[in-house]
Amino acid sequence: MTTRTPISLTKSGIRGNRRHHDGKGVAPMIGLLPIAILLVIWQFLGNPHSVFFPLPSHWWTAIQGVEQQGNLWSSILATSLTFIESIIVAALIGTSLGIALGSIRWGGKALDPLLDFLRNLPAAALVPAAAIVLGTNTKMALVIVVLSSIWPILLNTRAEIQNLSPVLSSSIINLRLSGWHRLSVMIGSALPGILLGIRVAAPLALIVTLLAEFITNLSGVGALILSAQQNFNSAEVYALLVVAGLLALAVNSLVSAIEASVLRRHGPST
Amino acid sequence: MTTQANTDGIVYQLRDLSVNLRRRGQDRQILQSLNFEVRKRECLSIVGPSGTGKTTLLRALAGLIPVEGEITFQGQKLEGPAGDAVLVFQDYGNALLRWRTVKKNVALGIEGRIPREESRLRVDEALEIVGLQKYQDSYPWELSGGMQQRVQIARALAMKPQVLLFDEPFGSLDAMTREGLQDELLRVRSLHEATCVFITHDIDEAVYLGDRLMLLSGSPASLTYELDIPLTGTRSQISTKESAEFLRLRHQVYEQMRKAHGAAPTTE
Numbered sequence: 001m002t003t004r005t006p007i008s009l010t011k012s013g014i015r016g017n018r019r020h021h022d023g024k025g026v027a028p029m030i031g032l033l034p035i036a037i038l039l040v041i042w043q044f045l046g047n048p049h050s051v052f053f054p055l056p057s058h059w060w061t062a063i064q065g066v067e068q069q070g071n072l073w074s075s076i077l078a079t080s081l082t083f084i085e086s087i088i089v090a091a092l093i094g095t096s097l098g099i100a101l102g103s104i105r106w107g108g109k110a111l112d113p114l115l116d117f118l119r120n121l122p123a124a125a126l127v128p129a130a131a132i133v134l135g136t137n138t139k140m141a142l143v144i145v146v147l148s149s150i151w152p153i154l155l156n157t158r159a160e161i162q163n164l165s166p167v168l169s170s171s172i173i174n175l176r177l178s179g180w181h182r183l184s185v186m187i188g189s190a191l192p193g194i195l196l197g198i199r200v201a202a203p204l205a206l207i208v209t210l211l212a213e214f215i216t217n218l219s220g221v222g223a224l225i226l227s228a229q230q231n232f233n234s235a236e237v238y239a240l241l242v243v244a245g246l247l248a249l250a251v252n253s254l255v256s257a258i259e260a261s262v263l264r265r266h267g268p269s270t
Numbered sequence: 271m272t273t274q275a276n277t278d279g280i281v282y283q284l285r286d287l288s289v290n291l292r293r294r295g296q297d298r299q300i301l302q303s304l305n306f307e308v309r310k311r312e313c314l315s316i317v318g319p320s321g322t323g324k325t326t327l328l329r330a331l332a333g334l335i336p337v338e339g340e341i342t343f344q345g346q347k348l349e350g351p352a353g354d355a356v357l358v359f360q361d362y363g364n365a366l367l368r369w370r371t372v373k374k375n376v377a378l379g380i381e382g383r384i385p386r387e388e389s390r391l392r393v394d395e396a397l398e399i400v401g402l403q404k405y406q407d408s409y410p411w412e413l414s415g416g417m418q419q420r421v422q423i424a425r426a427l428a429m430k431p432q433v434l435l436f437d438e439p440f441g442s443l444d445a446m447t448r449e450g451l452q453d454e455l456l457r458v459r460s461l462h463e464a465t466c467v468f469i470t471h472d473i474d475e476a477v478y479l480g481d482r483l484m485l486l487s488g489s490p491a492s493l494t495y496e497l498d499i500p501l502t503g504t505r506s507q508i509s510t511k512e513s514a515e516f517l518r519l520r521h522q523v524y525e526q527m528r529k530a531h532g533a534a535p536t537t538e
Contacts, residue, residue, distance in 0.1 A: 015306050016288060032342070071394060165361070168364050170332075170357065171365050173334060174332055174334065175378060175379040175429070181381075188370075265370075267409055267411035
């Protein structure tokens with residue numbers, strides 16, 4: 001994988017996907033049917049005394065227990081907050097850096113090894129280092145999540161800027177656009193790629209948010225899963241897994257909806 | 271920037287212009303020793319086979335690429351982008367901003383530079399000239415190719431430039447749309463007395479639209495032929511293109527083109 005890949009993602013991924021949004025989210029719900037069927041089968045055919053594979057009805061009881069302790073909603077809120085803050089910061093920094101790197105002529109090739117190195121650093125490996133430097137707090141989680149989810153946004157933005165149509169860049173010069181005006185035209189043209197980057201980054205950010213909570217025991221859904229696991233409460237682990245999955249689903253729908261509404265003015269792909 | 275007395279009537283003066291472009295690490299000479307001038311308010315057609323360097327010449331006139339020799343624009347040596355010469359590209363799809371409405375696309379070159387009210391008037395005027403007022407709130411992707419190209423022409427007109435540089439503007443349109451736009455362009459020129467440099471590989475189009483025609487050929491390309499086009503009266507697709515004078519001029523250009531290339535080029 002080279003840093004050139006994002007553009008190919010742009011060409012196939014985003015264009016293909018934009019059409020799906022006309023389905024108003026019906027398709028993803030139908031897509032969940034196999035899981036629902038699996039759970040029903042599990043419920044009726046599973047061993048009610050199993051330690052490792054508790055019945056889905058037991059998950060429900062377990063999650064109600066967590067809710068009664070008052071941890072559930074505050075944890076979901078904490079995870080969501082870390083996630084939202086991180087993705088916003090990653091989008092802002094990633095887009096700015098992407099535009100900057102895409103605009104400089106030598107930024108094309110010279111920085112590739114560095115960017116490849118950085119983006120392939122596993123997030124889990126960053127957590128201990130960040131914990132040493134920043135301590136285990138939400139700021140540390142934010143840094144880790146931003147560091148690991150910024151790459152798709154940064155690289156996609158850079159690729160979009162580098163591949164700006166020559167006719168468009170000539171137009172920008174010929175019409176003597178400068179400063180903010182010029183930037184807004186470039187951002188507008190790169191927007192589909194930027195949003196695709198954000199769509200790829202969002203699930204990544206959620207995963208790393210949970211991971212950071214896992215490793216550092218910061219409050220959040222990740223920490224709940226960890227403590228449930230440490231207490232051998234397998235029903236609770238499964239239940240929280242479903243919560244995490246629903247959270248991911250919500251994130252994906254939200255990002256896709258934002259993307260579709262922003263790109264409405266861009267029209268169908270050419 | 272007013273023109274000096276000694277250059278009155280001349281918009282562009284090219285002296286010994288050569289252009290080298292760097293492709294895949296190699297310098298290649300595209301244009302060699304061009305000497306010509308563009309006169310005020312004329313429409314100069316430049317024809318030549320594809321790949322000769324016509325677009326390169328136009329980019330040089332717009333001040334977008336470094337050149338050897340000298341280009342004088344409105345009495346001053348051209349260094350950097352020419353402020354008062356606006357390009358109209360063949361690739362309207364990329365030249366227009368798809369997330370902006372027609373109105374806002376036309377305003378692109380003037381917004382923020384002149385008072386809002388004046389900008390609005392100029393956009394209206396430009397849209398009226400190309401007959402797209404009804405579509406001012408549409409997005410480019412909602413329009414046909416011909417209409418999008420008219421948006422790009424309106425965008426250029428709104429800037430009220432001294433010179434319009436057309437880079438095969440109708441090359442990607444179907445024959446009927448192209449003829450419609452050729453007449454549109456003649457009408458625009460009668461309303462808006464800008465100087466035009468019109469690049470095409472279509473000889474009929476070059477003769478039909480031009481007051482003067484130049485043939486660019488060879489590699490590196492040079493000017494091999496020049497012709498005045500004294501077609502009088504209002505030009506029309508039917509009568510002008512059937513007139514003896516038009517056919518004679520067209521014949522001459524074809525012959526020169528054949529002489530330069532050893533084979534008859536196609537009109538497409």
